[in-house]
Amino acid sequence: MAHHEQSTATFPEHIRKKRNGEQLSAGEIRDFVQGVKDKTIQESQIGAMLMAIWLQGMVAEETLTLTKEMMMSGEVMSWPAEWEGLMVDKHSTGGVGDKISLVLAPALAACGCKVPMISGRGLAHTGGTLDKLESIPGFNVYQSVQQLHRILEEVGCCIVGQTDNLVPADKVMYALRDVTSTVDSLPLITGSIISKKGAESLSALVLDVKFGNAALYKDLGSAKLLAQSMFGDPYGAVLSRMNCPIGRCVGNTLEVMESLECLKGRGPDDILELVTSLGGLLLWMIGRAGNLEEGKKVISTTLQNGAALEKFQNMMIGQGVTSQIAASLCSTNADYHSILRRAHYQTELETQGHGTVLDIDGMVIAQVLHRLGAGRSKAGDPVNHSVGAELLVSLGQKVEKGQAWLRVHYETPALSAEQRLSLQGALTLGPVDQLHTQPLVAEIILP
Numbered sequence: 001m002a003h004h005e006q007s008t009a010t011f012p013e014h015i016r017k018k019r020n021g022e023q024l025s026a027g028e029i030r031d032f033v034q035g036v037k038d039k040t041i042q043e044s045q046i047g048a049m050l051m052a053i054w055l056q057g058m059v060a061e062e063t064l065t066l067t068k069e070m071m072m073s074g075e076v077m078s079w080p081a082e083w084e085g086l087m088v089d090k091h092s093t094g095g096v097g098d099k100i101s102l103v104l105a106p107a108l109a110a111c112g113c114k115v116p117m118i119s120g121r122g123l124a125h126t127g128g129t130l131d132k133l134e135s136i137p138g139f140n141v142y143q144s145v146q147q148l149h150r151i152l153e154e155v156g157c158c159i160v161g162q163t164d165n166l167v168p169a170d171k172v173m174y175a176l177r178d179v180t181s182t183v184d185s186l187p188l189i190t191g192s193i194i195s196k197k198g199a200e201s202l203s204a205l206v207l208d209v210k211f212g213n214a215a216l217y218k219d220l221g222s223a224k225l226l227a228q229s230m231f232g233d234p235y236g237a238v239l240s241r242m243n244c245p246i247g248r249c250v251g252n253t254l255e256v257m258e259s260l261e262c263l264k265g266r267g268p269d270d271i272l273e274l275v276t277s278l279g280g281l282l283l284w285m286i287g288r289a290g291n292l293e294e295g296k297k298v299i300s301t302t303l304q305n306g307a308a309l310e311k312f313q314n315m316m317i318g319q320g321v322t323s324q325i326a327a328s329l330c331s332t333n334a335d336y337h338s339i340l341r342r343a344h345y346q347t348e349l350e351t352q353g354h355g356t357v358l359d360i361d362g363m364v365i366a367q368v369l370h371r372l373g374a375g376r377s378k379a380g381d382p383v384n385h386s387v388g389a390e391l392l393v394s395l396g397q398k399v400e401k402g403q404a405w406l407r408v409h410y411e412t413p414a415l416s417a418e419q420r421l422s423l424q425g426a427l428t429l430g431p432v433d434q435l436h437t438q439p440l441v442a443e444i445i446l447p
Contacts, residue, residue, distance in 0.1 A: 011031070012045070019048075023059055023062060024062055032049060034073070037168050050180055054184075057186065063191065068195075069169075070167055070191050073169040073170075073195075074167050078201060079114070085286055087114050087204075088115055088205070088286060089200060090205070090206050093189065093209050093210050093216055095215055095242040096362035096366040097248075097255065099255040099271070101117060103267070103308070104275050105315070106263065106302075106312040107302045109156030111288060112156070116158065116200050118160055118199075121376070121379075130161050131383050132259075135340060136316060136321055140320035143158065143319065148160060151318040162196065170192050178377075179379065205235050206236045206237065206282050207227060207238070214242045228445075240442065242362065243360075247270060252385040253342075260336070264332065268394075276299045276300050277292075279296070280298070281295060283298055310330075313326045343384075344410075345411065347407070347408050347415055348406065349404070350402050351401055352424060354401045356435055357397045357427065358435055360426055360427055364423065367422075368419045368423055369408075374387040392405050396437060398432070405427055
C-alpha cells in the first residue's frame with residue numbers, strides 16, 4: 001500500500017515533467033497506467049496528464065510503453081489452436097456515417113475468419129458501432145469471455161464492448177479524453193487502439209485511417225503519420241478520404257438499416273469500396289487470397305450471395321436478438337421501421353439553387369445531429385438512436401432549385417432555424433466543371 005501512497009505523492013512531478021516537454025521513463029508511464037487502473041490517482045490529475053501528453057506529445061518509445069502497459073493492465077485473450085491464423089479485426093479512426101464494421105465483420109466470418117471485434121461507443125462527432133447495434137431491440141454488446149468464444153465458434157464474428165477486465169485502464173482514459181478535449185492526440189489514440197486490439201491476440205489487423213474535414217486528421221500527411229505510428233507486426237492500413245458522409249445515412253438506427261441493405265447486396269458504392277478494400281487486404285494478409293484484387297472479389301461475393309447477411313442474422317441471435325426479429329430484419333423486403341424505432345419528426349431540406357452537387361460536408365451534418373441527441377458530450381450520456389439524417393442526393397448529381405436533398409429525423413430538441421442554416425451550408429452546388437472527384441481510398445499500406 002505504501003507504494004501507492006508514495007506514487008500519488010510523486011505524481012504531480014510526472015505531470016510537471018511531461019508538461020515541460022520531457023520524456024517519461026518506462027517506470028513513470030507504468031505508475032500512471034497502474035494508478036489509472038487502481039483509481040489511486042484523482043481524475044483531475046489524469047485529466048492534467050492527458051492534456052500534458054496532448055500538448056507535448058510522446059516519442060515512439062513512450063508511446064510503445066504506454067500501449068504495452070495499457071494492454072497488460074488487464075487480461076489478454078487466448079484462442080483455440082485451430083483458429084491460428086484466422087483471427088482478424090479492423091479498426092477505424094472514426095468518421096461520419098461509418099458503418100463499415102457492421103458489414104465487414106459478417107463478410108469476413110463468411111470467408112471463414114474469426115472476428116472478435118471489440119468496439120467503442122460514440123466519441124465526439126463520430127458514431128460508435130456499439131450505439132448503432134444497440135438500436136436493434138435485444139442486441140447485447142456485453143458478453144462474457146465464455147460467450148465471446150461460443151459466438152465465435154458458432155457464428156465466426158461478434159461485435160462487443162470492452163469487458164471490465166480487458167484493458168481496464170483504457171476505459172477510464174477513453175471516457176476522460178472525450179470530456180477534456182484530448183481525443184485527437186497521436187500517442188493517446190495509438191495507445192487506446194493498439195492496446196485493445198493487442199489484447200485480442202490477432203493474426204492480422206487492418207486500420208482504416210480517415211483524413212479530411214470530417215475526420216480527426218485533416219490531411220493525408222497526418223493520417224499517414226498516425227498509420228505509421230501504429231505499425232506493429234501484423235498491421236495493414238487503408239487511408240481513406242472522409243469529407244462526405246459514408247453511404248447516405250448518418251445516425252444509429254438509420255445506419256443499421258443501410259448496413260442491412262449492403263448485406264443484401266444493395267448498398268451504395270462507397271460502402272462497398274471500403275468494405276471490400278479492408279476485407280480484401282485482411283484476406284490477403286492471412287493468405288486466404290493471392291492478392292488484394294482477389295481478396296476484394298471474395299468479400300464482394302459474400303455480400304452478393306447472402307452469406308454475409310446470414311452471418312449477421314446469426315450474430316444478432318447470438319447476441320440476444322430474438323430469431324423472429326433477426327429474420328424480419330434480414331428478409332428481402334424488410335419493413336425496418338416495424339422493428340427499429342423511427343423518430344417522431346422528419347423534415348426535408350430543399351436546395352436553394354441549382355447545379356451539380358460538388359460537396360456535402362459530413363462534419364457539419366454530424367455536429368448538428370450530435371446536438372439533436374444522436375451523440376454524447378460525456379461518457380455515459382444516453383443517445384437517441386432514432387435521430388439521424390438521410391442524404392437524398394449524391395456527389396456529382398445535377399439538382400434543380402427546391403429539390404429535397406436531406407431528410408432530418410429528430411425528436412427533442414427540435415431542429416432550430418439556426419441548425420437548418422448550418423445544414424444548408426453543408427451542401428455545395430456549382431458548375432459541373434468544378435467537380436473534382438478523388439478516389440475514396442487514397443492509399444494502402446502493407447505490413
